Amino acid sequence: MEEWITLELERTELGDARRTKRLIKIGENLSAKPEASVPVASGTWAETKATYDFWDSPYITPSMIRQGHIDATVERIEKHQIVLAIQDTTELNYTTHKAMSGIGYLDSKYAQGLKVHSVFTVSVQGVPLGIIEQQMWARNEVELGKAELRKQKSTADKESQKWLDGLKLTDSIIPQSVRVVTIADREADIYDLFACSRRPGSDFLIRATQNRCLDGSEQHLWETLSSQKSQGTMTVEVNRSITQPQRTATLDIRYTTIAIAPPQNRAKAEQLAPVTLQAILVTEADPPPECEPITWLLLTTLEITSLEDVHSYVRWYSYRWLIERYHYVLKSGCGVEKLQLETAQRLEMALATYSIVAGAFVVADLLSSLFSG
Ligand SMILES: [Mn+2]
Numbered sequence: 001m002e003e004w005i006t007l008e009l010e011r012t013e014l015g016d017a018r019r020t021k022r023l024i025k026i027g028e029n030l031s032a033k034p035e036a037s038v039p040v041a042s043g044t045w046a047e048t049k050a051t052y053d054f055w056d057s058p059y060i061t062p063s064m065i066r067q068g069h070i071d072a073t074v075e076r077i078e079k080h081q082i083v084l085a086i087q088d089t090t091e092l093n094y095t096t097h098k099a100m101s102g103i104g105y106l107d108s109k110y111a112q113g114l115k116v117h118s119v120f121t122v123s124v125q126g127v128p129l130g131i132i133e134q135q136m137w138a139r140n141e142v143e144l145g146k147a148e149l150r151k152q153k154s155t156a157d158k159e160s161q162k163w164l165d166g167l168k169l170t171d172s173i174i175p176q177s178v179r180v181v182t183i184a185d186r187e188a189d190i191y192d193l194f195a196c197s198r199r200p201g202s203d204f205l206i207r208a209t210q211n212r213c214l215d216g217s218e219q220h221l222w223e224t225l226s227s228q229k230s231q232g233t234m235t236v237e238v239n240r241s242i243t244q245p246q247r248t249a250t251l252d253i254r255y256t257t258i259a260i261a262p263p264q265n266r267a268k269a270e271q272l273a274p275v276t277l278q279a280i281l282v283t284e285a286d287p288p289p290e291c292e293p294i295t296w297l298l299l300t301t302l303e304i305t306s307l308e309d310v311h312s313y314v315r316w317y318s319y320r321w322l323i324e325r326y327h328y329v330l331k332s333g334c335g336v337e338k339l340q341l342e343t344a345q346r347l348e349m350a351l352a353t354y355s356i357v358a359g360a361f362v363v364a365d366l367l368s369s370l371f372s373g
Contacts, residue, residue: 002028004360012068014060022054023065023353031357034334038341038350055341055349062352066134069356073130074173077121082179083129084122085170086320087163087188090327091115092337092351114138116330116351117162119170120323120359124312128322128363133169134355135162136348163188164196171199181205181302183320191263194275194299205317208279208297215259215274225281225297228254232307233285236294236318239325244291251282251294255310260299278304282314322362330358 005027012020026042029051033041042048054060077083092114119133167182174180179201186209193206212221219227230252240246258279262272280298287293298317304310330336334354341347 002031004364005031005357008072008356008360009068011071012065014064016059019054019057019060020068022050023068026051026054026353027357030334030353031360034354034357034361038339052346055346055353056343060349062136062348065349065352066131066355069130069359070132070173073121073132074175076129077132077178078175080123080129080178082124082181083174084124084181084183084316084319085132085166085174086120086122086183086323087117087166088120088185088320088323088327089115089117089162089187090331092331094337094347114351116327116355117166118323118326118355119166120326121174122319122322124316126315126319126322128326128359130359130363131326131355132173133166134352135165136351160190160192163190163193167193167196167198167202167204171202174202176201179203181316183317185320189299191260191272191275194260194277195262195272198301203301205298205300205302205313207317208299213261213264215261221258221260221279222297224258225254225256225279228256228281230254232310234282234311234314236315238291238294238318239321241321245288247288247291249284249294250286251314252285253280253282253307253310253314255280255304277301280304280310280313326358326362329361330355333361334358 006024009024009027010020012023014020014023025047029041029043029047030038038051039045039048042051094113114136115138117135118131121129121132123129163184170180170182176199180203182202182204184204184206186207188206189209193204198204208221210221214221214224217224232253233250234253235248235250238244238247238249256279257276259274259276261267261274266272277299278301280300282294282296282298284293284295296314296317298313300313302309302313334357336351336354339347339350341350
């Protein structure tokens, strides 16, 4: 694990080789004891102080810390013909810290918590390749006062913008020679995302939640799919979660081409056009009694020429759990919500460092399960 961290971080460009050496040392310390506090993981007071000094440095930013890992990830991506770019959001809660210190623990905008939106890349065989993008922002912007709010659109707009920003960055970071499929859960069922322009070789595969109106049809999305005859079956591995045991699920497959109509309230004023997509509905035929059956309605720009294509796309979607795993390792495995840091800068720098440590664990986890299984 420490070796992986060293290789991953050694090309991080921080303007001075000694800073990179320090980052590697911090990465090694934290990944040896990810769940421990920073002083415990650092071992000695001198090492602890060196870590805090590094995070306090005016010459280093969180994105500089992430860049070495992103570059290494892009190198891994280049060896593939197609990669999956999975987007998801998690929340880090820092509410209790404020209460503990009683004097305002961090800048007010961090006192409540942070949202973390990551783009995690995975091969089409389900092997994690790494993070290519990560955004963090304060959760409760409403409380930041009017000046800050005026700069932004509504929170809802900003929240949905993260998917479009993620897609744009994915398109620019992943080399043109590599095809990329952006994957996201129901939160990303947004017309603007479906309609936004993508580079050649960039597609998406997104789980639908809304029962959208279809263009030129009386029927809505869900009825259109569920009224199809079953076109085949397949199995997918469902990973263990808090609520469910690991299992192999057998799915009934239905798919067809649809055109989703633009949102009615905006269609005219903004001259929005319908978007033609492939829709795939998979439903679990015989779920174990204690399990919630799988029902995924997926919308994609990927071409479907055979049932085999549909099998691949559904399997790719099933790899979305890897980003949940990554965020879980960041939160629980690395205990980042328990970080006792005095400034917002230290916290952001620490989070950037831990985001690489968490990535290392997800990669190592999977490699060891491949070798043992
Ligand atoms: Mn989500």
